[in-house]
Amino acid sequence: MGRWEPDAAGRLREAAMALYAERGYDGTTVAEIADRAGVTARTFFRHFADKREVLFAGSELLQQQMVGALAAAPADATPMEAITTAVLASAEFFGDIRRDYSRRRAAVITSTPELLERELIKMAKLTTALSDGLLERGVAPDVAALAAETGVAVFRVSFERWISAPDDVPFADVIQATLKNLAALTA
Amino acid sequence: MGRWEPDAAGRLREAAMALYAERGYDGTTVAEIADRAGVTARTFFRHFADKREVLFAGSELLQQQMVGALAAAPADATPMEAITTAVLASAEFFGDIRRDYSRRRAAVITSTPELLERELIKMAKLTTALSDGLLERGVAPDVAALAAETGVAVFRVSFERWISAPDDVPFADVIQATLKNLAALTA
Numbered sequence: 001m002g003r004w005e006p007d008a009a010g011r012l013r014e015a016a017m018a019l020y021a022e023r024g025y026d027g028t029t030v031a032e033i034a035d036r037a038g039v040t041a042r043t044f045f046r047h048f049a050d051k052r053e054v055l056f057a058g059s060e061l062l063q064q065q066m067v068g069a070l071a072a073a074p075a076d077a078t079p080m081e082a083i084t085t086a087v088l089a090s091a092e093f094f095g096d097i098r099r100d101y102s103r104r105r106a107a108v109i110t111s112t113p114e115l116l117e118r119e120l121i122k123m124a125k126l127t128t129a130l131s132d133g134l135l136e137r138g139v140a141p142d143v144a145a146l147a148a149e150t151g152v153a154v155f156r157v158s159f160e161r162w163i164s165a166p167d168d169v170p171f172a173d174v175i176q177a178t179l180k181n182l183a184a185l186t187a
Numbered sequence: 188m189g190r191w192e193p194d195a196a197g198r199l200r201e202a203a204m205a206l207y208a209e210r211g212y213d214g215t216t217v218a219e220i221a222d223r224a225g226v227t228a229r230t231f232f233r234h235f236a237d238k239r240e241v242l243f244a245g246s247e248l249l250q251q252q253m254v255g256a257l258a259a260a261p262a263d264a265t266p267m268e269a270i271t272t273a274v275l276a277s278a279e280f281f282g283d284i285r286r287d288y289s290r291r292r293a294a295v296i297t298s299t300p301e302l303l304e305r306e307l308i309k310m311a312k313l314t315t316a317l318s319d320g321l322l323e324r325g326v327a328p329d330v331a332a333l334a335a336e337t338g339v340a341v342f343r344v345s346f347e348r349w350i351s352a353p354d355d356v357p358f359a360d361v362i363q364a365t366l367k368n369l370a371a372l373t374a
Binding site: 143177 | 265266267303304307308311329330332333334336337339340341343344347348364365368369370372373
């Protein structure tokens with residue numbers, strides 16, 4: 001196999017997910033993932049630091065997308081409008097094409113404490129990044145922290161609903177329903 | 188030293204905190220903590236599973252107090268009223284007497300990735316416990332999850348504010364201020 005690997009990262013991700021589901025995360029090695037994807041271990045390490053990061057490379061992209069949307073929100077947007085823009089940007093990331101992958105990923109993560117910890121850390125980092133983004137927009141620190149925590153709460157609850165929902169329900173619709181629930185809850 | 192140790196747990200906690208601040212968490216052993224507290228390692232292990240749990244035994248109590256308050260809220264309380272009762276119950280836990288300890292604990296935890304992970308896991312468990320408590324009250328699953336996440340968000344933001352606030356600001360007042368911010372944010 002040559003040095004050029006068309007979508008090696010995507011194939012490695014699929015291979016890892018299949019093996020984690022079959023043998024469990026702990027029972028799977030990098031060599032096995034590379035083998036299943038038809039690449040060398042060397043190629044694996046060109047794309048991912050370790051077998052855990054195969055599942056979390058997307059988290060960085062998600063954070064960039066949400067923080068980018070927050071920064072691009074109109075200057076006169078309220079803190080909640082700005083954070084809503086960021087949460088809705090996650091729906092562009094989690095399009096229908098990622099639904100099945102997201103479901104399988106969630107199943108592996110929920111059943112593996114080490115991965116669950118990693119997921120919690122990524123969510124905490126996302127919260128801090130969104131809070132920092134609101135501070136840069138001139139929002140007061142207390143309000144920024146609360147709006148970021150609330151935004152991530154909406155994202156998490158919506159995500160859980162979305163992966164349990166029928167295939168024709170778009171993520172953006174679930175987010176809007178969760179935002180309605182939040183408004184009713186705190187009214 | 189005899190088998191009976193008046194408040195050995197409290198002295199071990201103080202000793203651990205002092206040593207973590209002096210030498211760092213990684214640089215401290217159970218033997219050193221026991222020695223500083225004037226007890227044997229055997230006594231340490233009667234109270235705590237390991238040096239990490241010295242800092243987290245209180246988290247179980249906090250969760251019990253909050254979940255108990257949620258269950259005891261009036262039957263006709265709205266989900267948000269019930270969760271607010273639970274969050275305010277944390278103010279009884281974090282009285283003025285725990286303020287200094289809480290500040291020092293937060294400093295150690297923030298500077299130690301392993302402890303930060305543990306703290307995130309405890310907060311996730313608290314969220315699940317509060318969501319389960321709301322389900323038992325007959326709240327719909329989507330609303331229960333969102334109310335629990337929102338309640339923990341209010342708790343976290345308030346806690347951060349409280350440990351940075353002057354010594355005469357009660358935790359309950361900070362929680363009320365955060366709840367007001369939340370209402371303004373989502374109005």
